[in-house]
Amino acid sequence: MHDLLTSPRVRLRRRGADKHPLILKAARTLIAQSGFREAQMTAIAEAAGIAIGTLYRYFPSRxxxxxxxxxxxxxxxxxxxxxxxxxxxxxxxxxxxxxxxxxxxxxxxxxxxxxxxxxxxxxxxxxxxxxxxxxxxxxxxxxxxxxxxxxxxxxxxxxxxxxxxxxxxxxxxxxxxxxxxxxxxxxxxxxxxxxxxxxxxxxxxxxxxxxxxx
CATH class of the missing domain: 1.10.357.10 (Tetracycline Repressor, domain 2)
Known part of the structure; x- marks a missing residue:
């Protein structure tokens, strides 16, 4: 039971849904509206509805x-x-x-x-x-x-x-x-x-x- 609870698969599920597609969609939408210049990390996180720290876990850099x-x-x-x-x-x-x-x-x-x-x-x-x-x-x-x-x-x-x-x-x-x-x-x-x-x-x-x- 201990091995099951601590397996990578179980830990991944506990993190919740994958935010990768959501982030890409938010960034693409901002670029489509205002270009690359306005697609800053804070704005992308806000558009995706996630914390800025979560965004940086998926993408370490803009x-x-x-x-x-x-x-x-x-x-x-x-x-x-x-x-x-x-x-x-x-x-x-x-x-x-x-x-x-x-x-x-x-x-x-x-x-x-x-x-x-x-x-x-x-x-x-x-x-x-x-x-x-x-x-x-x-x-x-x-x-x-x-x-x-x-x-x-x-x-x-x-x-x-x-x-x-x-x-x-x-x-x-x-x-x-x-x-x-x-x-x-x-x-x-x-x-x-x-x-x-x-x-x-x-x-x-x-x-x-x-x-x-x-």
Whole structure:
């Protein structure tokens, strides 16, 4: 009986529910509202409804927590884009829709997306963002490789082409994702469509007009 009561499993249960998902959700919500700068540990603990000491038991530093938020959020976005890449259709269609899905989701959650794309951050958080870039690039590279294999795209360095698409999307979205653009009510669909058409033209080697879904 003594061994049972003092086992790690029993002690873990006595600590109560795992607060990790709650903390990540609270931090992500604050970043989506005001960016990384306002996501301080005290504010995150308050938003999560936990004591600051509890927060530090899960995440010894703010940087460690922000890295975790970036990884979690980025993986979800990459999974969505990867799902588009696996659909039926030509490589050109899937490449265009994958890029459109990424851009349109970013514009719907523009403050969080701006933090993930352009906000100045600590080197550790920047490293997590670069991992996000590479994961997204791998999705685009897969589609490009398929297009090359079936003769739809000309021979090319698919890794370089995929990196260029990611670069175009991230750089092209910096201004649309800014708070100034949001306040001005600037229409973004035509700009995003132009960026994607440019990317498709570069990969396909011929003029391609991307038509966004209705």
């Amino acid at each position: 940087t460690e927590l922000l890295v975790e938020v970036v990884k979690f959020t980025a993986q979800r976005e990459v999974d969505v884009v990867a799902g588009i890449a696996m659909r039926d259709g030509t490589a050109c269609e899937r490449l265009g829709m994958a890029a459109w899905t990424f851009a349109s989701r970013a514009l719907r959650g523009r403050r969080l997306a701006h933090a993930l794309v352009a906000e100045p951050v600590e080197p550790e958080v920047e490293a997590a963002r670069l991992t996000y870039h590479r994961a997204l690039s791998r999705v685009f590279r897969t589609i490009i490789d398929q297009g090359i294999a079936n003769g739809e795209f000309p021979e090319q360095d698919s890794a370089a082409s995929a990196d260029c698409i990611v670069g175009c999307l991230f750089e092209g979205l910096v201004a649309p994702l800014s708070s100034e653009a949001a306040l001005a009510g600037v229409p973004m669909q035509s700009q995003v469509t132009s960026i994607i058409s440019f990317c498709l033209r570069g990969v396909a080697g011929t003029a391609v007009a991307f038509i966004p879904p209705a």
